[in-house]
Amino acid sequence: MNSTPETTPDLLDKVTNLAKRRGFIFPSAEIYGGFRSTYDYGPLGVNMLRNVKQVWWQSMVQMRSDIVGLDAAILGPPAIWAASGHLETFTDPLVDCKKCKERWREDKIDGVCPNCGSTEFTEPRAFNLMFKTQAGPVEGEGATAYLRPETAQGMFTNFANVLSTVRKKPPFGIAQIGKAFRNEITPQNFVFRTREFELMEMEYFVPPADADEWHRYWIEARRSWYLDLGIAEDQLRLHEHAKADLSHYSRGTTDVEFAYPWGWDELEGIANRGDYDLTQHAKASGVALDYFDQTTNERYTPYVIEPAVGATRAMMAFLLAAYHEDVVEGESRTVLRLDWRLAPYQVAVLPLSKKSELESVSREVLEFLQPHFMCDYDITQSIGRRYRRQDEVGTPYCVTVDFDSLEDRAVTVRDRDTTEQVRVPIAELLASLRERTGQS
Ligand code: GAP
Numbered sequence: 001m002n003s004t005p006e007t008t009p010d011l012l013d014k015v016t017n018l019a020k021r022r023g024f025i026f027p028s029a030e031i032y033g034g035f036r037s038t039y040d041y042g043p044l045g046v047n048m049l050r051n052v053k054q055v056w057w058q059s060m061v062q063m064r065s066d067i068v069g070l071d072a073a074i075l076g077p078p079a080i081w082a083a084s085g086h087l088e089t090f091t092d093p094l095v096d097c098k099k100c101k102e103r104w105r106e107d108k109i110d111g112v113c114p115n116c117g118s119t120e121f122t123e124p125r126a127f128n129l130m131f132k133t134q135a136g137p138v139e140g141e142g143a144t145a146y147l148r149p150e151t152a153q154g155m156f157t158n159f160a161n162v163l164s165t166v167r168k169k170p171p172f173g174i175a176q177i178g179k180a181f182r183n184e185i186t187p188q189n190f191v192f193r194t195r196e197f198e199l200m201e202m203e204y205f206v207p208p209a210d211a212d213e214w215h216r217y218w219i220e221a222r223r224s225w226y227l228d229l230g231i232a233e234d235q236l237r238l239h240e241h242a243k244a245d246l247s248h249y250s251r252g253t254t255d256v257e258f259a260y261p262w263g264w265d266e267l268e269g270i271a272n273r274g275d276y277d278l279t280q281h282a283k284a285s286g287v288a289l290d291y292f293d294q295t296t297n298e299r300y301t302p303y304v305i306e307p308a309v310g311a312t313r314a315m316m317a318f319l320l321a322a323y324h325e326d327v328v329e330g331e332s333r334t335v336l337r338l339d340w341r342l343a344p345y346q347v348a349v350l351p352l353s354k355k356s357e358l359e360s361v362s363r364e365v366l367e368f369l370q371p372h373f374m375c376d377y378d379i380t381q382s383i384g385r386r387y388r389r390q391d392e393v394g395t396p397y398c399v400t401v402d403f404d405s406l407e408d409r410a411v412t413v414r415d416r417d418t419t420e421q422v423r424v425p426i427a428e429l430l431a432s433l434r435e436r437t438g439q440s
Contacts, residue, residue, distance in 0.1 A: 012261040015319050016190050018334070022393050024048065024319070024344070025191060037187035037194050044393055045315075047344035047374055049198070052315045053177050055341050056200045059225055060175045067173035067202065068166050072154025074179060075135060075145045083284035084153050084277060086130060086146075089248040092185055093124035105185040129182040131195075147181035152306060155203040156277040159289050170291055170302045171214060173204040177311065189262065191312045198311040205291075205302035208275065211251075214305045215272045219254050222268055222307045226256065230339040231321045235259045236267075249276040256309075258317045267317050268309035275301040318342055322394060328419050336394030337417055340437045343394040345376040347433065350386050352402040354379050362401040365411060365426060369399070372430060391416055397433060 019025040023042035029035040041049050061069050081087045093106040099118035106124045113119070135145040148154070155162075155174040162174055180199045187193050206214045219238065226236055241253040251274045258267040278301050282289040290301045322336040340346050347369055351362035359379070366377050376395060378386050383400060390398050398414040400421075405411055411429060414421045415436075424432045434440040 008261045010261075011320060011323060012190065014334075015316075015323055018323070018336075018392065019045065019190075019319065024393075037184075038196055039191055039194060039312075044344035048318075048338075048342060049311060049315050051342045051344075052311050052318065053198070053200065055229065056225075056309075056311070056314075057175070057177065060173075060200075060202050064173075066168065066171060067175050067204070068162060068168065070155055070158060070162065070174050070176045071178060072151065072158060072176065074148055074181075075133075076148055076153070078144050078146065079284060080153050080157060080281075081130065081146050083280045084156075085248045085280065086149060086153075087128070090130060090149060091126035091128050094127035094185055095121040095124050097121055103185060108186055127183075127185060129184065131181045131183055148178075149182045150180055150308070151176045151178045151199050151201045152203060152308070153277070155201070156281050156289070156304075157285075159205070159278060159281075160287060163291070169293070171204060171206040171210065173202050175200075175202040177201075189260070191316050192260070192265070194312065197313070199308060200311050200314070201306060201308040203273075204305040204307075206305060207293075208300065208303045211272055211274070211303035211305065215252065215254075215270065218305050218307050219256075219270045222270055222309075223256050226258075226267070226317075229318065229342060230337065231258070231317065235321055237264060239264070239266075247271070249273045251276075258320075260317075260320065267313065268307060270305070270307045273304040273306055275303055277304065278302065333388050333391050335391040335416060338394035338396075340396045343396055344374070345390070345393065345395045346373040346397065346437070348376040348378060348386070348390045348395045348398045350377075350383060350390075350398055350400045351379055352383055352400055357406060358401055358403065361405055365399060365401060365429070368426075369430065369433070373433065387414060387419075397436065399429065 022044060024045035026040045026042050027034045028038035028040045061067050078087065094103060095106045096103050097113040097116060097118050098120040100113060100116040102113060102115045104113065111119055130149050131147040133145050133147065134143040136143050155176055177198065177200045179196060181196050184193055184195050187195055204214060204218065223236060223238065227233060235258060237257050239255045239257050246253055250271045253269050253271040255266045256268040257264045278289040290299055292299045318338065322338045324335050324337055326333060326335060349362055349366040349369065351358040366375055369375050387398055396416045400412040400414065402412065410423050410425045412421050413424050413432065431440065
């Protein structure tokens with residue numbers, strides 16, 4: 001277990017400001033004064049968020065023969081959420097401050113109103129976090145629908161479809177990335193807890209006797225994923241939930257926690273959901289959701305191990321972990337030391353000046369790299385300023401085209417972290433960048 005991290009409240013402000021200033025994350029509907037803790041992902045943010053999802057998909061689906069993907073509907077009928085237990089139990093305890101009338105989640109405020117300091121509250125009542133809407137033009141009972149609060153249920157309701165179409169047998173998994181919606185009472189800390197967010201979840205179906213072993217396996221696999229992507233070991237720890245704190249479906253949950261600026265908090269949860277969901281849906285729908293093992297002649301309902309993380313929350317953790325300030329050649333700079341797989345741009349092509357002869361070689365270099373890397377192209381300001389701008393958004397490599405390039409057909413490659421610069425022939429540029437990013 002790692003010790004309590006030093007809290008660094010100004011880091012959250014710095015990253016939030018950088019995210020806004022450099023086009024990662026904007027408050028949504030800002031021209032109308034913003035909208036209740038929702039966010040829009042800007043030109044750099046959308047690249048980075050796609051990268052987070054891509055790296056997750058690559059490790060969970062592309063690199064595995066035992067896991068397949070799914071993209072299920074966001075809207076669902078009440079029957080799903082009745083069977084899953086969400087209609088009844090997906091609630092948070094809501095209290096009103098008797099003095100200032102603000103509403104809070106009781107378990108997050110330690111008995112003191114964060115707004116006015118009062119300690120007098122109404123009795124807590126269960127507030128369901130699901131967004132309710134109506135499907136079709138006619139209002140009424142039969143038209144009620146819910147926005148999914150987790151992607152998981154689509155994987156349980158499609159269990160038989162997947163089993164019969166891809167011929168997998170336990171242990172096997174179904175993975176999904178998609179939007180989820182929760183009417184959080186107190187959304188907070190930038191994109192850490194929002195009402196609309198993106199989830200990356202995988203349901204791994206196993207013989208019940210093997211569930212504990214697979215649970216341990218996925219806890220370690222998921223922790224390693226963050227380490228591999230550059231989060232330091234001392235910024236992560238595992239936290240096993242006490243029995244009393246478990247979600248209604250869980251037999252055991254371990255969180256991967258991250259050292260946020262406000263202290264340790266949840267990054268990802270890895271739950272053993274047992275046979276809860278398949279059993280509930282089989283009972284409610286009348287469709288058998290079990291597995292017949294022909295080798296042992298046994299029919300059983302698999303247990304489910306579920307690693308689940310918000311793509312948006314993971315992106316925030318990667319940004320916080322990558323943020324550094326250092327001094328280069330006597331000048332202070334801000335640098336995002338993002339793994340190249342996560343960086344919004346992997347390469348920036350920078351002509352030394354705006355002169356047209358440089359522009360044509362620079363465009364040639366850009367077009368030659370674009371099929372292989374996400375590239376930025378910047379011709380404004382001094383080269384020093386442009387390096388700083390790229391450092392600040394985490395671009396691992398800058399490729400500078402200068403007047404010598406016209407003669408020697410070579411460019412300068414600058415490394416974000418070391419700021420070291422080397423001359424590389426254009427003909428060898430792709431191989432050189434591939435080698436630097438561990439792709440050859
Ligand atoms: N299917 C299991 C499930 O949804 P959860 O612990 O409620 O479990 C999984 O959520 C993950 O989703 C969390 O570990 C967190 O990364 C992310 N998450 C949950 N609520 C969120 C919110 N309101 N905003 C952003 N991310 C959230």
